[in-house]
Amino acid sequence: MEVMTSETVDVDIAVIGAGQAGLSSAYHLRRLGVEPERSFVVLDHAPGPGGAWQFRWPSLTLSTVNAVHDLPGLSFADTVAAAQPSLASGSASGSVLASTAVPHYYRVYEEKFGLPVHRPAHVRVVCDRGDRLHVETDDAVFAARGLINATGTWERPFIPHYPGAETFLGRQLHTRDYRSADEFAGAHVLVVGGGISAVQLLDEISHVTDTTWVTRREPHFSEEPFTSDHGRAAVALVEDRVRRGLPPGSVVSVTGLPVTPAIRAARARGVLDRHPMFREITPHGVRWPDGAEKAVDVILWNTGFRSSLDHLAPLRLRGPGGGITMTGRLATQVSSDPRIHLVGYGPSASTIGANRAGQAAARELTRYLDPGPERAARVL
Missing domain, CATH: 3.50.50.60 (FAD/NAD(P)-binding domain)
Known part of the structure; x- marks a missing residue:
């Protein structure tokens, strides 16, 4: 059932989600000359900046977290250092909570680059309306020519069923x-x-x-230092799966x-x-x-998460095996509908992968929506 809303807003591109992948996509859309608000919006359901990081457990500090990678154009370490001691957790060790530091970084990032993030914007469903995709929230319908979905996995915790x-x-x-x-x-x-x-x-x-x-x-257990070669090999395995229309699996599972x-x-x-x-x-x-x-x-x-894609169900993107066949340079483009890119899905589920996927999705989608020579010159 469609959500009844009070306003319809025409945009070229709607980005759903303002975590690492969504912010990276928005940054690159701006770099490509796509005008915020009038030509693209970012819809985020969370109460404030920070993506899933704002909900992480208190013991996850910057000294224990696996990695926080820079968003394009702004250093995480420099941003956190500039905010000290306001980010200190107050513990004896002085550790900084990841659930505080990363949201601060994302807030600074959104402001620095003027990213048009609307929150809280609860996307209920996305429907195909011919030349437009209707992204329906509680308050408005965004009629978009293209979609970058960056909703990640945090909203879909997975618990396997066992008898009893x-x-x-x-x-x-x-x-x-x-x-x-x-x-x-x-x-x-x-x-x-x-x-x-x-x-x-x-x-x-x-x-x-x-x-x-x-x-x-x-x-x-791996005694060897994790290198970029290890990361690329892991991502390649997951990318191969989604290009064949199989459920993606986890990048971490192969590292x-x-x-x-x-x-x-x-x-x-x-x-x-x-x-x-x-x-x-x-x-x-x-x-x-x-x-x-x-x-x-x-x-x-501690059994992981699944991609949060229920709002895309009316688009019927999944194949018989439950996967979505992906294409494009970094496998972000939905093969059956090139207007739609999924970032933070499959090979781009890691924070490093999300950055690269955001750039690829922004370039490929703008090129698809406006293939003219002026736009092509900016995209290349």
């Missing part, structure tokens, strides 16, 4: 719901997942209470877990004693295929 989950008498939560290890003191916590977030939270929680760690696959000093310390404490996945959930814990059981009070699902 509904009978569990303890607490179940996802990475997205995590706030502090202290809330689990005295409880036995089962940490599920083999990614970077799972290992970080496992380490934190293990300092205050008992933990058990389970993963579907044997975790792969391995970096062995940091914290990881070495956790390993020495015996925290990283990994167990295979259980078969079912019982009222008081979990049970493995061989009948072995473990009593637990909390199940923490």
Whole structure:
């Protein structure tokens, strides 16, 4: 059902989402001469700048976060340094919260480059209306000639179904719901997942209470420094999938877990004693295929996210296998509808990939919408 709105606004391009990918796209649209407000808008559902970073758990500081990459044209480190000590968390270590520093950086970025971000703008649905795509929010319909979707994954936490989950008498939560290890003191916590977030939270929680760690696959730890070659190889694997119309998978899943000093310390404490996945959930814990059981009070699902694309459902972009066939230089363009680019999807899900995807999407979409020689000269 379509959302009834009070106003229709014609724009050339609508960008949905103001995280890393959305802001990068908006920056490059401005660089290409696309006029803000009149020719393009950025629609962001969040209450303020910062993308998903503003919702991250308090223990995620700039000293523990995996990486915060610069948006094009402005240094993150310089921006944060200029704001000290106003960004300090007040902790004894003086660590700066990622949920404070990154939103500050994004706010400065939006203001510096005059990006036309509308918030909170809740995009309910996008419909095809012939020569225009109608992007319907609570307050208006933006009738756009082209669309850059940069909604990421934070709104779609994924928890796999296991038999008996509904009978569990303890607490179940996802990475997205995590706030502090202290809330689990005295409880036995089962940490599920083999990614970077799972290992970080496992380490934190293990300092205050008992933990058990389970993963579907044997975790792969990498002692080698993560290089640009590793990153490009990982992105290439995911890009190949989306070009073939397959669900993208995760870039992180093929890079391995970096062995940091914290990881070495956790390993020495015996925290990283990994167990295979259980078969079912019982009222008081979990049970493995061989009948072995473990009593637990909390199940923490660090099982990732899925692309937040429900608002695009009326466009019928997905193929029979659930994936979207992508094309373009960096696989951001939807093969079945070249007016639509997905950034922060598949190979551009990482922050580095999001920057490059934003540039590619801006260039390719403006070229498609206005292929004339004047526009082409600016795009090249």
